[in-house]
Amino acid sequence: MAIVRFTKQRQAVLEVVRGSTEHPDAAHVFDAVKQIVPSISLGTVYRSLEALVQEGHLIQVQQPGQATRYDARLEDHAHFMCDACGEVFDVLIELPDLVGLVSAKLEGFGVKEARVEFHGTCRRCKHSN
Ligand SMILES: [Zn+2]
Ligand SMILES: [Zn+2]
Numbered sequence: 001m002a003i004v005r006f007t008k009q010r011q012a013v014l015e016v017v018r019g020s021t022e023h024p025d026a027a028h029v030f031d032a033v034k035q036i037v038p039s040i041s042l043g044t045v046y047r048s049l050e051a052l053v054q055e056g057h058l059i060q061v062q063q064p065g066q067a068t069r070y071d072a073r074l075e076d077h078a079h080f081m082c083d084a085c086g087e088v089f090d091v092l093i094e095l096p097d098l099v100g101l102v103s104a105k106l107e108g109f110g111v112k113e114a115r116v117e118f119h120g121t122c123r124r125c126k127h128s129n
Contacts, residue, residue, distance in 0.1 A: 012036040013048040017058055018072040023079075023088040025067035061088055078116035084125035091118060 006014070016032045017024060024032070030045045049070055052058040061069040063081060069088060078091040098114035 007048075009033075009037050009040050009044055010048040010051065012040070013045055014052055014057055014072070017049075017052075017070045020072075021090065023061050023069040023071050025069045027067065029070065063088070078118060080118040080120065080122070082122035082125055083119055084121050087122055089122065091116075 012033050013029060015036070016029050020028075020032070022028075026042070026046050026049055029049065030040070030042050033040055033045060049058065053060055053070070056074070057072070059071045059074065061071050061079060063069070063086070066086060071088075071090075073090060076095050078093060078095065080089040080091050081087075082089070095114070095116060098116070099111050102114065103109065103111045
């Protein structure tokens with residue numbers, strides 16, 4: 001296996017996302033990473049995030065109408081998205097082999113991954129109205 005060498009900046013970006021459970025977007029990562037590497041630019045943060053996704057260290061979480069968020073949890077899990085505040089929560093449940101099930105249905109397709117999303121209202125928003 002090749003030894004992966006990170007620049008200090010990329011390492012700091014990865015650390016920030018790993019240290020958060022909130023699935024931060026690039027702007028939030030930028031704010032936090034500036035505490036570690038004050039000279040970092042937003043452009044570098046974007047490029048680092050992109051490279052870390054490419055290399056399989058992070059996954060992207062997309063929500064319509066919102067900036068892309070990043071997640072350092074690589075094990076299989078689902079997301080719960082609060083429609084009121086937009087927060088993204090990890091749902092650690094064992095998922096069936098969805099890729100296998102769908103591959104069996106879609107003969108000849110290359111099914112790569114499954115993303116499971118739940119929508120509704122988080123605890124905080126549910127109690128505030
Ligand atoms: Zn909420
Ligand atoms: Zn997650």
